[in-house]
Amino acid sequence: MGDRLRGLATLAAVLAGAAIAAAIGYVLFVELPVGLAELLGIVLTLALALLGAKLAGNAVRSMAPGYDVAEVAVEGPITRDGGGGPLPSQPGSTPADDIVEQIERADADDAVDALLVRLNTPGGEVVPSDDIKLAAEAFDGPTIAYAQDTCASGGYWIASGCDELWARDATVVGSIGVIGSTVNAADLAEKVGLSYERFAAGAYKDAGTPLKELDADEREYLQGIVDDLYDNFVERVAEGRDLDAEAIRDTEARVYLGEDAAEIGLVDRLGTREDVEDELSERLGVDAVAVEEFEPERGIAARMRGGAERVAYALGAGVASVAADDREIDLQLR
Structure with missing residues (x-):
């Protein structure tokens, strides 16, 4: 896998991981019918999205290392x-x-x-x-x-x-x-x-x-x-x-x-x-x-x-x- 293709694959995985994690966070936190809880849910959703992006990126790098x-x-x-x-x-x-x-x-x-x-x-x-x-x-x-x-x-x-x-x-x-x-x-x-x-x-x-x-x-x-x-x-x-x-x-x-x-x-x-x-x-x-x-x-x-x-x-x-x-x-x- 070339460097460019590897980079695109990593980016795609990061975006997918972030999207999945954000969706899970939205369902778990944002739909609570309380104003303060909703605000807290948004913060937790963003944190979960970042975590998902990081885990997805690490997974891609472990499957396709950028070194030989x-x-x-x-x-x-x-x-x-x-x-x-x-x-x-x-x-x-x-x-x-x-x-x-x-x-x-x-x-x-x-x-x-x-x-x-x-x-x-x-x-x-x-x-x-x-x-x-x-x-x-x-x-x-x-x-x-x-x-x-x-x-x-x-x-x-x-x-x-x-x-x-x-x-x-x-x-x-x-x-x-x-x-x-x-x-x-x-x-x-x-x-x-x-x-x-x-x-x-x-x-x-x-x-x-x-x-x-x-x-x-x-x-x-x-x-x-x-x-x-x-x-x-x-x-x-x-x-x-x-x-x-x-x-x-x-x-x-x-x-x-x-x-x-x-x-x-x-x-x-x-x-x-x-x-x-x-x-x-x-x-x-x-x-x-x-x-x-x-x-x-x-x-x-x-x-x-x-x-x-x-x-x-x-x-x-x-x-x-x-x-x-x-x-x-x-x-x-x-």
Whole structure:
């Protein structure tokens, strides 16, 4: 159904819905033989007519959506739940589960024929980045990743799950690497009179604990984890982007401007958002595409619950961090 025909159908449905609702309202309210009641009936009739028009319009739009491309946005640091840690210290970060849900919802929408993944991210956590990449890879239809200002590390990992990666001339692209870090406060603790008492089972259970020095074996162990993640990153990107693994390693996690990234094959094509939509139109065989941005379906209650959980965690972090399993070493695709 063309845009013009769809608009006419929506208008007709709205008018019909308003007329039906007005007729019902007139019968129910206006014919009362009391002057004040008649006035009230007119007001209620108009309100019912507006409600009927709105419901009719929504029904038509749900039956004949005015879009054929779904857009999802990956913006800010990539995390599991959108927080930067126990406290929401990184506003604007990307909750990976929300992005995956949006892509899956778009894939299940019969009106959606293609997926546009808009990227503006410095990277982030390893597994959440991979979850988004796998969701994009599983989408049934053409997929294009469009890098705006920054598409680095975890963002590039996500792009490797799409058919093509587009960028602007000045977009920052690359940083294909992994970083792991921990704070070493052993010297400071000694100066202020703090000591570290170890209660752990397993030689490497407390590797990276801030209040003790890393020994050579622990450093080798932690570096090995980072190296393994990097190897996995390179392999996945090489496969998804059809690039040579050694060429990716040769970048040594450097970042490139879009024009340079295109020259070495990290980016497929350079162009504006309009250029990307033109490409999608050509792929879908239509004159022009209509893009609908899909947003998270999580309600206010779910968001408040997530915030409360992070605050509750923070309140107990002073004790819990002594026995933490995965918060002592911060591993990021950055």
